[in-house]
Amino acid sequence: MNRFLQHSGVQYPIIQAPMGWMARSQLASAVSNAGGLGIIETSSGETENCKAEIEKMVALTDKPFGVNLPIMFLHDDSMLKFICESGVRFVTTSAGSPKKFLAPLKEAGIVVYHAVPSLDAALKCADAGVDGLVVEGGEGGGFKNPEEVSTLVLLQAIAEKVDLPLVAAGGICDGRGMAAAFALGAEAVQMGTRFVACAENPAHENYKQAIINAPTDGTYMLNKTSTPCVRALKTERTAEYFSAGKMPMEAFMTIKDLYFGGDMEASIALAGQTAGLIDDVKSAEQIIQDTITGYKEICARMNNTDF
Secondary structure (H helix, E strand, O other): OOHHHHHHOOOOOEEEOOOOOOOOHHHHHHHHHOOOEEEEOOOOOOHHHHHHHHHHHHHHOOOOEEEEEEHHHOOOOHHHHHHHHHOOOEEEEEOOOOHHHHHHHHHOOOEEEEEEOOHHHHHHHHHHOOOEEEEEOOOOOEEEOOOOOOHHHHHHHHHHHOOOOEEEEOOOOOHHHHHHHHHOOOOEEEEOHHHHOEOOOOOOHHHHHHHHHOOOOOEEEEOOOOOOEEEEEOOHHHHHHHHHOOOOHHHHHHHHHHHOOOOOOOOOOEOOHHHHHOOOOEOHHHHHHHHHHHHHHHHHHHHOOOO
């Protein structure tokens, strides 16, 4: 059994990404019930709502699930304290140094994986004592490192230097991507955009359809010379930001109008390059089963390759 499966207790080494507002109990419980690791987000900043969503998970699934703690987005330590007392056993941390979070999380018996966008960050987090790393390549959606190192390269670089379980994130939406990631040293994969176009995701159908309609070059990297740098779908609004070379933070104030109201010009539709590979909405169970089936078929074919 690989190390991620030992740490998480799940059936399949597939994590659903902690997408703001969307990664709540409806989606996360469906992923966990299907054998993956559902993750509850806290990046929305809606602390009390997120706590309620974590509590709902206990009623919706008897399978393992996790919570993401995005360090720079947490206004105080109330969510950290809640997680340490909640019975949650798996946490991903991101957006900052995990050092100050590690001691209380470890004392509570929680496994901690930190999301890293570079080899340097991976080495620092390994030294800090994390249990594993989520390796985020530039293909992924949402908040990104403006230095666009692909998952293909970054995963190899980190695997060569760090002896920790690695979760590949960015550019993966099916069994082909999973097989490639495992060949490069990953022990699990994290998928975000694929789980936006998921039946149990509460996002508006317009958002899901925009992902389905997107070509392989259907995203922009925005705000590369400032903070935050993000990858998002190409729309009239994001085209303006891309041309201007900057993006106002106010753009995020109306993101729920896009996510749940369906107005694709209301804000920024975060998505990864895998939008160009996704052509339908599937249930969480279908996504996971199709991914595992595809992965196994590719591995079997590779095992039979003779040069």
